[in-house]
Amino acid sequence: MTRLLDIRNASRRFGGVLAVNDVTAHVDEGELVGLIGPNGAGKTTLFNLISGFTPLSSGTVAFGGRPLAGLTTNQVARLGMSRTFQNLRVFPNMTVFDNVSVGAVGALPQGALGALFGGLSESGRQRSADISRRTWEALEAVGLTQVAGELAANLPYGQRKYLEIARALAMKPRFLILDEPAAGLNDTETRDLAAFIKRLHGQGLTVMLVEHDMTLVMGICQRILVLASGRKIADGTPDAIRNDPAVLEAYLGVDA
Amino acid sequence: MNVSDLTAPGQTPSGLTAPDRRRGWILPALVALAVFVALPAALAAFDRGYFYQIANLALIFVLLSASMHLVTGVAGLLHLGHAAFYGVGAYTAALMTSKLGLGFTVTLPASGLVAAAVAFLVALPTMRLVSIYFAVATLAIGQMLYLVMLNWVEFTKGPNGVIVTKGFELFGFGLSGRIAAYYTVAVVVTLCVVAIGRLSHSYYGNALRSIREDDQCADAMGVRTVRLKMEAFTLSAFFAGVAGALWAHMTGYISPGDFKFSESILILAMVVVGGLGSLPGAVIGALLLILLPEGLRGLGDFRNVMVGLVMFLSILLLPKGLLGEVSALGLVRRQFGAAWRRTAGGEGIGWR
Incomplete structure (x- = not known):
């Protein structure tokens, strides 16, 4: 190892x-x-x-x-290396999709020139497509695709936790650090979260x-x-x- | 992993409607028709210099408001000195014309670049400041630039202002007629607003928004926060500088009073009344706050009270602005079909 x-x-x-x-x-x-x-x-x-x-x-x-x-x-x-926060820090005034896309664009930066002229070149379009694909994959991993267009502030607490994890996953990290992921969750939710973390680990992620x-x-x-x-x-x-x-x-x- | 595995075909995430590519071009086409056909036709029919002035002024403030939208609405940096960069652009154009005899073709890009260069230099020490401290720093920067325009008499001619000897031209071809001047302003403003739209409606724009929402958290997501803040500040100054060049060549005379603190606040009010973070909102806010006082001219000085009342009521009743960020982004995504691909669940959500 x-x-x-x-x-x-x-x-x-x-x-x-x-x-x-x-x-x-x-x-x-x-x-x-x-x-x-x-x-x-x-x-x-x-x-x-x-x-x-x-x-x-x-x-x-x-x-x-x-x-x-x-x-x-x-x-x-x-x-x-990507992380979540102890006291839930999602971007409240952005949609679920846009929240997660920040993790993707953090790992695959798109600059001002890319935003302005990226649509004109194959590599620019590819970059946007990659960011979009990563965002969808992360949303899918936590099961939030159905609320992708909702404002993060409107999600219930439990879903915002998963949103934060999705945002971290969109970076395709080698190492994921979760700071008190179970804080504020009830027993059932904590069990679900435990199973989810085990599944991520099972896919080869170091946690x-x-x-x-x-x-x-x-x-x-x-x-x-x-x-x-x-x-x-x-x-x-x-x-x-x-x-x-x-x-x-x-x-x-x-x-x- | 494949998106379509999880989302049943035909299902759309709540709160979204699938974009219709044909319908998506109606709104942009209507706006283009209004700006490039209907309005100039109306202006030509009335043929009064005053109306041309108002139309050009409104367009210039649309650009100023849109540029402030980028730095304050999207990146969340409260900028209280924006008018000073507008002034740097105007003085660059005016002085290059009067001292060097250069024309609009050169002064337009030069004004944007000089304003951006000044913004970059002052941004270096201020970008690590946050929230209200940043706002006060930009206030001080605005005042400093204003005082330079006012007091460096041998260079800027101080309070006497500068006469701009040349109107609009393109590679030596004069564009000095009223209608040609209008078209020049309209084309430049439209190109710049489209560029600002590309910047704010993209993943780059999302990264800027994340800084507004929570810069520490954005940092932990790999977003280069300090660099992006500098870029937003510098880019917005570039567009303000371009607006300054338009103003200088349009009026033929500029003085420091055009760029004082109250102008910065006026631009800020446009962005806020229209909706912080919303580009269409910034455009609507600028049109409202330029055209309303003109429309109410018959009321004399009382019109200022009326304008204040409209602003007050709009903030009271629509605190998110006339066209807030959420609805604006939804509109842009639908109208311009910003989805990069047609997936089962993702129509109209991503950026191209």
């Missing part, structure tokens, strides 16, 4: 707070990895370090063998999910990373994590 994401001694300091403290971890190609931890453990910060949202204070992050230091968020995204919902993570992930107070305290299979004394202490506060 090839190493897709390689985090070495990553730290991030916010003023006096070490939000992420000397974390070393990795994700291999084709894995489905969970990242869990109590509130304030540094999950989202680590996530932001990986996706280039926040610069590292020290350490390195490499994606596909390439160090990410100095790259902007959109450059990291175009390397093939990492940051999650509070333990049943979701334990149920589908092959390997789980546990953060507490900015440090990595465990890394192993769901079974190993379930019985790890350090994890039990971090979550329940019991002396093991």
